[in-house]
Amino acid sequence: MTSRRDFLERMSLAFGGVAIGGPLLAFSPKTKKNLELLIAELPNAEVRNEDFWGFVKQAYSSSGSLLNLNNGGVSPQPKVVQESFIEYYKLFNQAPSYYMWRIMTKEIEGVRQKVAEFSGVNADEIAFNRNTTEGLDTIIHGLNLSKGDEVVIGNFDYPNMRQAWNQRVLRDGIDLKIVQLQLPMNDEDEMVQAYVGRFSKKTKYVLLTHVINWTGQVLPVKRIAEEANKRGISVIVDAAHSFAHLDFKVSDFNADYLGTSLHKWLCAPFGTGMIYVRKGKISELWPSFSPPDPRSDDIRKFENLGTRNIGAELSIGKALDFHELIGSQRKAERLLYLRNYWIQQAQDIDGFQSFSPNNPDLSCALATVDIKGVEKLGQQLQAKYNIHTTDIHHEGVDGVRITPNVYTSLKDLDRLVAAFRSIASKRSKSQE
Ligand SMILES: Cc1ncc(COP(=O)(O)O)c(C=O)c1O
Structure with a gap:
């Protein structure tokens, strides 16, 4: 059984200790081994293991204040990918x-x-x-x-x-x-x-x-x-x-x-x-x-x-390399888990409606929602809560699209739902 301390040490090695070396910038064998061991010891559990995903978050350079929930538009790159790109850029500029x-x-x-x-x-x-x-x-x-x-x-x-x-x-x-x-x-x-x-x-x-x-x-x-x-x-x-x-x-x-x-x-x-x-x-x-x-x-x-x-x-x-360290299945399950996590919490907000399916086989990280009677929901999220999303208007779908990524935490999603709740309650008051 892995103790929490062992677990954190391994995660730190796996995601924090990524080595850059040589033009192809491979993960070190030690890093890979640590992550493999870790995953072997935590069958399926890591989809909900916030320590694991906390380390994944550390691998990205997410902003401290702006909450980016438009990962559907274009994704940020893990730091190892950014570094790889910069290393090549510097090398190529020599000749x-x-x-x-x-x-x-x-x-x-x-x-x-x-x-x-x-x-x-x-x-x-x-x-x-x-x-x-x-x-x-x-x-x-x-x-x-x-x-x-x-x-x-x-x-x-x-x-x-x-x-x-x-x-x-x-x-x-x-x-x-x-x-x-x-x-x-x-x-x-x-x-x-x-x-x-x-x-x-x-x-x-x-x-x-x-x-x-x-x-x-x-x-x-x-x-x-x-x-x-x-x-x-x-x-x-x-x-x-x-x-x-x-x-x-x-x-x-x-x-x-x-x-x-x-x-x-x-x-x-x-x-x-x-x-x-x-x-x-x-x-x-x-x-x-x-x-x-x-x-x-x-x-x-x-x-x-x-x-x-x-x-x-x-x-x-x-x-x-980075994607495969997480694993396709684990990533897909986590993304669906994140989507379900916030949508379930937001269900009881008065006027909340989703344009996205309930069938898990036909769902993924992206979801488009609206709150009836609220004007300019996306603009309000940005201006008042510093949450970046994207507006959707197409074929009768009018709402904001919310897209977390592997570095999005449950706390981030709590912040989104709290913002929805607050916007909905202000709407209700202005209509009284
Ligand atoms: C379904 C679909 N196809 C194609 C594209 C175009 O992608 P890109 O801008 O990277 O060419 C997008 C962009 O969001 C998309 O959602």
């Missing part, structure tokens, strides 16, 4: 073209391998870029589509993706079929049927947003993809909000294409993202920035981006 182009571009292959293993796919199916917008736009604009071809998308897909498809409507005359979801939805079958109902013989592609950014609704992507595959429809997954947040492998979906932003839940440097393209589909997908052979089946043809931020990309490996 940029030598270090960036001759030495470090080779190191990217190691990162590609690591990310591919984590995703359950082959390294020659992963290309790095700046974000989901760049990745999915490359895919949407790179597909061979003709007038009359149908593509199924959803009314809650992200605007940048819907805009890219709209451009293809204007340019090529494709037909967009839009699934009308009414969120929140707690029934998987209903969601699957909503998509299947839009499939026809002319459908070539379906875009599936794994976690819907407006409310944190999770789409049963695997099941919808199975239905699409049965009908010969190619699946494109927008995993901007699910990668390194929900516990899954890219290979689970049998999709042909996927895009994600690594600066969201993987907590990699800002401006890092990736696409997955199934090996057999690479040659027929046109790259946006033309390489020598645009019909090549080498995934690197999508990385012909000119001069870029190599230090940010190399630090993806460091972010993945």
Whole structure:
């Protein structure tokens, strides 16, 4: 049995004693061992173990006063990732073209391998870029589509993706079929049927947003993809909000294409993202920035981006090390626990309403809520309580989106609920 003192010592070693050394900045074996031991001794308990998560918090540079509950927009990076990025920056500034182009571009292959293993796919199916917008736009604009071809998308897909498809409507005359979801939805079958109902013989592609950014609704992507595959429809997954947040492998979906932003839940440097393209589909997908052979089946043809931020990309490996120390399952469970923790407490606030589902299989860290009769809830949280959130207005969802992260403590969430309570009580008084 681990005593509390042993536990704290090990945590301190695991998260506080992270060693920086060498260009790839690996965690020291001692650090790794300590964390592994610790986790082995605390099966499942650490989801609620505030000591464990307190040390995770120490690994980030969260602000003392501002409470950041918009981790859905973009995540902060653990200090080890920040340090890695800065170390590369300094090194490259000694001789940029030598270090960036001759030495470090080779190191990217190691990162590609690591990310591919984590995703359950082959390294020659992963290309790095700046974000989901760049990745999915490359895919949407790179597909061979003709007038009359149908593509199924959803009314809650992200605007940048819907805009890219709209451009293809204007340019090529494709037909967009839009699934009308009414969120929140707690029934998987209903969601699957909503998509299947839009499939026809002319459908070539379906875009599936794994976690819907407006409310944190999770789409049963695997099941919808199975239905699409049965009908010969190619699946494109927008995993901007699910990668390194929900516990899954890219290979689970049998999709042909996927895009994600690594600066969201993987907590990699800002401006890092990736696409997955199934090996057999690479040659027929046109790259946006033309390489020598645009019909090549080498995934690197999508990385012909000119001069870029190599230090940010190399630090993806460091972010993945950190993520794996916590573990995908543990992180997903903790994030859901945090969401449930504050929502349960806020339930009895008069007028409190949630646009996010109750079904845990269709829920995640993000949740969008409102308090009836309260004007400008998000602005009040910021101005009076120094709590940063984001306002949501889309398809009948009008509220504030609350997104904790692994460094968010229960005390932070108590502070949020107290702010909600106080705002609601002031509203009630002004209406008396
Ligand atoms: C579902 C979804 N897709 C795509 C994006 C775009 O991400 P990025 O700005 O990193 O390109 C977002 C951003 O929040 C998103 O929520």
